[in-house]
Amino acid sequence: EPEVTQTPSHQVTQMGQEVILRCVPISNHLYFYWYRQILGQKVEFLVSFYNNEISEKSEIFDDQFSVERPDGSNFTLKIRSTKLEDSAMYFCASSGSSGPQETQYFGPGTRLLVL
Amino acid sequence: AQKITQTQPGMFVQEKEAVTLDCTYDTSDPSYGLFWYKQPSSGEMIFLIYQGSYDQQNATEGRYSLNFQKARKSANLVISASQLGDSAMYFCATLGYQPGANNLFFGTGTRLTVIP
Numbered sequence: 001e002p003e004v005t006q007t008p009s010h011q012v013t014q015m016g017q018e019v020i021l022r023c024v025p026i027s028n029h030l031y032f033y034w035y036r037q038i039l040g041q042k043v044e045f046l047v048s049f050y051n052n053e054i055s056e057k058s059e060i061f062d063d064q065f066s067v068e069r070p071d072g073s074n075f076t077l078k079i080r081s082t083k084l085e086d087s088a089m090y091f092c093a094s095s096g097s098s099g100p101q102e103t104q105y106f107g108p109g110t111r112l113l114v115l
Numbered sequence: 116a117q118k119i120t121q122t123q124p125g126m127f128v129q130e131k132e133a134v135t136l137d138c139t140y141d142t143s144d145p146s147y148g149l150f151w152y153k154q155p156s157s158g159e160m161i162f163l164i165y166q167g168s169y170d171q172q173n174a175t176e177g178r179y180s181l182n183f184q185k186a187r188k189s190a191n192l193v194i195s196a197s198q199l200g201d202s203a204m205y206f207c208a209t210l211g212y213q214p215g216a217n218n219l220f221f222g223t224g225t226r227l228t229v230i231p
Contacts, residue, residue, distance in 0.1 A: 033218065043160065043206065045218040056218055089158055093219075103150065104210075104219060106160035 002026045004107035006092050012113045013082055021077045021110045023092030032075045033093040033104060034067065036060070043091065049075065082114045117142045117209050119222035127228050128197045135182070136192040136225045138207035146212045149183065149190040150219065154204040163205075166190060194227075202229045 005024045013019050025032050034046040047057040049067055064080045075094075079086055089111050093104040118141040128134035140149065151163040166174045166181045174181040182191040194201055204226050208219040 031217075035219070042223045043208075043219070043221040045220070048218055058218075091160055093160075103148075103162055103165050105162055106152070108157075108159040111158070 002028075004092055004094055004105055006090075006107035006110050008110060009108065010111045010113075012115065015084055015114055016081050019079050019082055019112065021079075021090050021092075021112070023075045023077075023107055024073050025075055025092065025094030026096075026105060027073070029094035029096050029105075031055075031095045031102070031104075032067075032069070033095075034077045035091045035093060035106075036088040037091065037109075038085075038088045046077070079112075082112075084114050087112055087114045117144075117211065117220040119207055119209060119220060121207055121222035121225050123225045124223075125226045125228070127230055128194075128201075130199060130229055130231050131196055133193060133195045134197055134227065136194070136205050136207075136227065137189070138191055138222060139187070139189045140207070140209050141188060142209055142211065144211040148210040148212070149181070150208045150210060151179070151181065151190075151192045152206045152208065152221075153201075154206060154224070156203070160206075164192065197229045199229050199231060202227060 007022045032049040035043050037043045045058050047061045048055045066078045068076050089109045091109045092107040095102040095104045120139045147168045149166045153161045164176045164179045166183045173183050178195045180193045204224045206224045207222045
Protein backbone atom coordinates (compact mmCIF):
# COMPACT_ATOMS: atom_id res chain seq x y z
CA GLU A 1 0.00 0.00 0.00
CA PRO A 2 1.44 3.40 -0.94
CA GLU A 3 2.49 5.59 1.96
CA VAL A 4 3.99 8.96 2.75
CA THR A 5 7.58 8.78 3.94
CA GLN A 6 9.56 11.36 5.90
CA THR A 7 13.22 11.81 6.70
CA PRO A 8 14.84 12.13 9.11
CA SER A 9 12.72 10.54 11.82
CA HIS A 10 14.51 12.64 14.44
CA GLN A 11 16.52 15.86 14.15
CA VAL A 12 18.37 17.71 16.86
CA THR A 13 19.67 21.18 16.04
CA GLN A 14 21.02 24.27 17.71
CA MET A 15 18.92 27.41 17.93
CA GLY A 16 19.53 29.63 14.91
CA GLN A 17 20.48 26.79 12.61
CA GLU A 18 18.65 25.91 9.41
CA VAL A 19 16.89 22.58 9.07
CA ILE A 20 15.31 20.88 6.09
CA LEU A 21 12.67 18.26 6.63
CA ARG A 22 11.99 15.94 3.74
CA CYS A 23 8.89 14.14 2.59
CA VAL A 24 8.00 11.84 -0.25
CA PRO A 25 4.22 12.03 -0.79
CA ILE A 26 2.16 9.24 -2.29
CA SER A 27 3.13 9.11 -5.93
CA ASN A 28 -0.13 10.05 -7.66
CA HIS A 29 -1.16 12.67 -5.12
CA LEU A 30 -1.24 16.32 -6.10
CA TYR A 31 -1.90 18.14 -2.83
CA PHE A 32 0.76 18.34 -0.15
CA TYR A 33 0.68 19.63 3.39
CA TRP A 34 2.83 20.26 6.42
CA TYR A 35 1.42 20.12 9.93
CA ARG A 36 3.13 20.33 13.29
CA GLN A 37 2.34 19.00 16.74
CA ILE A 38 4.00 20.50 19.78
CA LEU A 39 4.43 17.85 22.47
CA GLY A 40 1.14 17.12 24.20
CA GLN A 41 -0.86 19.47 21.99
CA LYS A 42 -3.10 19.15 18.98
CA VAL A 43 -1.98 18.96 15.39
CA GLU A 44 -1.79 22.36 13.69
CA PHE A 45 -1.83 23.21 10.00
CA LEU A 46 1.19 25.00 8.57
CA VAL A 47 0.93 25.09 4.79
CA SER A 48 -0.60 23.44 1.75
CA PHE A 49 0.97 23.17 -1.68
CA TYR A 50 -0.52 22.50 -5.07
CA ASN A 51 0.68 22.93 -8.62
CA ASN A 52 4.10 24.07 -7.45
CA GLU A 53 2.88 26.87 -5.28
CA ILE A 54 1.55 27.51 -1.81
CA SER A 55 -2.25 27.36 -1.78
CA GLU A 56 -2.83 28.14 1.89
CA LYS A 57 -0.75 28.92 4.91
CA SER A 58 -1.44 29.51 8.57
CA GLU A 59 -0.26 32.28 10.85
CA ILE A 60 2.41 29.92 12.15
CA PHE A 61 4.00 29.74 8.69
CA ASP A 62 5.96 32.97 8.85
CA ASP A 63 8.99 34.14 6.89
CA GLN A 64 11.33 31.67 8.54
CA PHE A 65 9.47 28.79 6.89
CA SER A 66 9.54 27.82 3.23
CA VAL A 67 8.43 24.82 1.20
CA GLU A 68 9.69 23.43 -2.04
CA ARG A 69 9.11 20.57 -4.41
CA PRO A 70 12.61 20.30 -5.84
CA ASP A 71 11.83 17.34 -8.07
CA GLY A 72 8.96 15.07 -8.99
CA SER A 73 8.94 13.16 -5.73
CA ASN A 74 10.26 15.19 -2.80
CA PHE A 75 8.48 17.88 -0.80
CA THR A 76 10.56 19.81 1.71
CA LEU A 77 9.99 22.15 4.64
CA LYS A 78 12.83 24.50 5.49
CA ILE A 79 13.12 26.38 8.73
CA ARG A 80 15.76 29.07 8.22
CA SER A 81 16.69 30.05 11.74
CA THR A 82 15.25 27.66 14.27
CA LYS A 83 13.88 28.80 17.60
CA LEU A 84 13.31 26.82 20.77
CA GLU A 85 9.57 26.95 20.17
CA ASP A 86 9.98 25.20 16.81
CA SER A 87 10.57 21.97 18.71
CA ALA A 88 7.70 19.74 17.63
CA MET A 89 6.70 16.76 15.53
CA TYR A 90 6.36 17.80 11.90
CA PHE A 91 4.01 15.81 9.72
CA CYS A 92 3.86 15.78 5.97
CA ALA A 93 0.57 14.73 4.36
CA SER A 94 -0.73 14.30 0.85
CA SER A 95 -4.10 13.90 -0.79
CA GLY A 96 -5.23 12.72 -4.16
CA SER A 97 -6.11 14.20 -7.48
CA SER A 98 -9.86 14.66 -7.08
CA GLY A 99 -9.48 17.78 -5.04
CA PRO A 100 -8.24 19.06 -1.71
CA GLN A 101 -11.30 17.63 0.03
CA GLU A 102 -9.90 14.15 -0.31
CA THR A 103 -8.54 12.28 2.66
CA GLN A 104 -5.07 13.39 3.70
CA TYR A 105 -2.61 10.62 4.46
CA PHE A 106 0.13 11.42 6.91
CA GLY A 107 3.75 10.41 7.04
CA PRO A 108 5.32 9.07 10.23
CA GLY A 109 6.61 12.50 11.20
CA THR A 110 9.96 14.11 11.97
CA ARG A 111 10.58 14.91 15.59
CA LEU A 112 12.54 18.16 15.74
CA LEU A 113 14.32 19.24 18.89
CA VAL A 114 15.87 22.70 19.01
CA LEU A 115 18.44 23.23 21.75
CA ALA B 116 -13.94 29.62 11.23
CA GLN B 117 -13.84 26.08 12.49
CA LYS B 118 -13.87 24.67 15.98
CA ILE B 119 -13.60 21.07 17.13
CA THR B 120 -14.38 19.99 20.69
CA GLN B 121 -13.36 16.67 22.16
CA THR B 122 -14.58 16.77 25.74
CA GLN B 123 -13.04 13.49 26.90
CA PRO B 124 -9.31 13.89 27.57
CA GLY B 125 -9.11 10.23 28.55
CA MET B 126 -11.29 7.14 28.22
CA PHE B 127 -10.98 3.57 29.45
CA VAL B 128 -12.63 0.54 27.92
CA GLN B 129 -12.51 -3.14 28.66
CA GLU B 130 -11.08 -5.33 25.94
CA LYS B 131 -13.81 -6.62 23.57
CA GLU B 132 -16.24 -3.91 24.64
CA ALA B 133 -17.43 -1.01 22.47
CA VAL B 134 -16.48 2.59 23.18
CA THR B 135 -17.70 5.94 21.88
CA LEU B 136 -15.37 8.92 21.55
CA ASP B 137 -17.17 12.23 21.37
CA CYS B 138 -16.60 15.01 18.88
CA THR B 139 -18.60 18.15 18.27
CA TYR B 140 -17.74 20.74 15.69
CA ASP B 141 -18.65 24.17 14.54
CA THR B 142 -18.04 25.32 11.00
CA SER B 143 -19.37 28.02 8.73
CA ASP B 144 -18.70 25.97 5.60
CA PRO B 145 -21.85 24.70 3.85
CA SER B 146 -20.10 21.46 2.97
CA TYR B 147 -17.27 19.81 4.82
CA GLY B 148 -15.67 16.53 5.77
CA LEU B 149 -15.19 14.96 9.17
CA PHE B 150 -12.24 12.71 9.87
CA TRP B 151 -10.89 10.60 12.68
CA TYR B 152 -7.20 9.84 13.05
CA LYS B 153 -5.44 7.51 15.48
CA GLN B 154 -2.06 8.40 16.97
CA PRO B 155 -0.35 5.51 18.78
CA SER B 156 2.53 6.11 21.15
CA SER B 157 4.96 5.79 18.25
CA GLY B 158 3.61 9.13 16.99
CA GLU B 159 2.32 8.55 13.48
CA MET B 160 -1.13 9.77 12.41
CA ILE B 161 -3.27 6.98 11.00
CA PHE B 162 -6.44 7.78 9.05
CA LEU B 163 -9.41 5.81 10.34
CA ILE B 164 -12.67 7.04 8.87
CA TYR B 165 -14.28 9.85 6.88
CA GLN B 166 -17.81 11.29 6.76
CA GLY B 167 -18.96 13.86 4.23
CA SER B 168 -21.45 16.42 5.45
CA TYR B 169 -23.93 15.46 2.73
CA ASP B 170 -23.60 11.71 3.20
CA GLN B 171 -26.96 10.28 4.19
CA GLN B 172 -25.55 7.19 5.89
CA ASN B 173 -23.10 6.94 8.74
CA ALA B 174 -19.65 5.88 7.63
CA THR B 175 -18.27 2.50 8.67
CA GLU B 176 -14.78 1.01 8.28
CA GLY B 177 -14.38 -2.39 9.85
CA ARG B 178 -14.66 -1.97 13.62
CA TYR B 179 -14.95 1.80 13.30
CA SER B 180 -18.18 3.64 12.71
CA LEU B 181 -19.04 7.28 12.81
CA ASN B 182 -22.24 8.38 14.52
CA PHE B 183 -22.94 11.53 12.51
CA GLN B 184 -25.68 13.83 13.73
CA LYS B 185 -25.56 16.87 11.50
CA ALA B 186 -28.21 18.91 13.29
CA ARG B 187 -26.35 18.47 16.57
CA LYS B 188 -22.97 18.99 14.85
CA SER B 189 -21.56 15.85 16.34
CA ALA B 190 -19.42 13.14 14.77
CA ASN B 191 -18.71 10.54 17.43
CA LEU B 192 -16.40 7.63 16.72
CA VAL B 193 -17.58 4.20 17.81
CA ILE B 194 -15.00 1.43 18.14
CA SER B 195 -16.53 -2.01 18.51
CA ALA B 196 -14.84 -5.05 20.05
CA SER B 197 -11.92 -3.04 21.45
CA GLN B 198 -8.46 -4.54 21.18
CA LEU B 199 -5.33 -3.78 23.19
CA GLY B 200 -3.82 -2.26 20.05
CA ASP B 201 -6.57 0.37 20.03
CA SER B 202 -4.88 2.12 22.95
CA ALA B 203 -3.84 5.47 21.45
CA MET B 204 -4.77 9.13 21.06
CA TYR B 205 -7.74 9.74 18.80
CA PHE B 206 -8.21 13.03 16.99
CA CYS B 207 -11.33 14.34 15.31
CA ALA B 208 -10.80 16.81 12.47
CA THR B 209 -12.81 18.84 9.99
CA LEU B 210 -11.92 19.79 6.46
CA GLY B 211 -13.64 22.66 4.69
CA TYR B 212 -14.50 22.39 1.03
CA GLN B 213 -14.28 26.10 0.36
CA PRO B 214 -11.27 27.81 -1.20
CA GLY B 215 -8.94 28.87 1.53
CA ALA B 216 -10.22 26.24 3.93
CA ASN B 217 -8.80 22.99 2.60
CA ASN B 218 -6.72 22.13 5.61
CA LEU B 219 -7.55 19.78 8.45
CA PHE B 220 -8.52 21.42 11.71
CA PHE B 221 -7.96 19.11 14.66
CA GLY B 222 -9.44 18.74 18.10
CA THR B 223 -7.35 18.25 21.22
CA GLY B 224 -7.77 14.50 21.18
CA THR B 225 -8.94 11.71 23.47
CA ARG B 226 -6.52 9.22 24.95
CA LEU B 227 -8.11 5.77 24.86
CA THR B 228 -6.77 3.00 27.09
CA VAL B 229 -7.98 -0.54 26.52
CA ILE B 230 -7.86 -2.65 29.68
CA PRO B 231 -7.22 -6.39 29.37
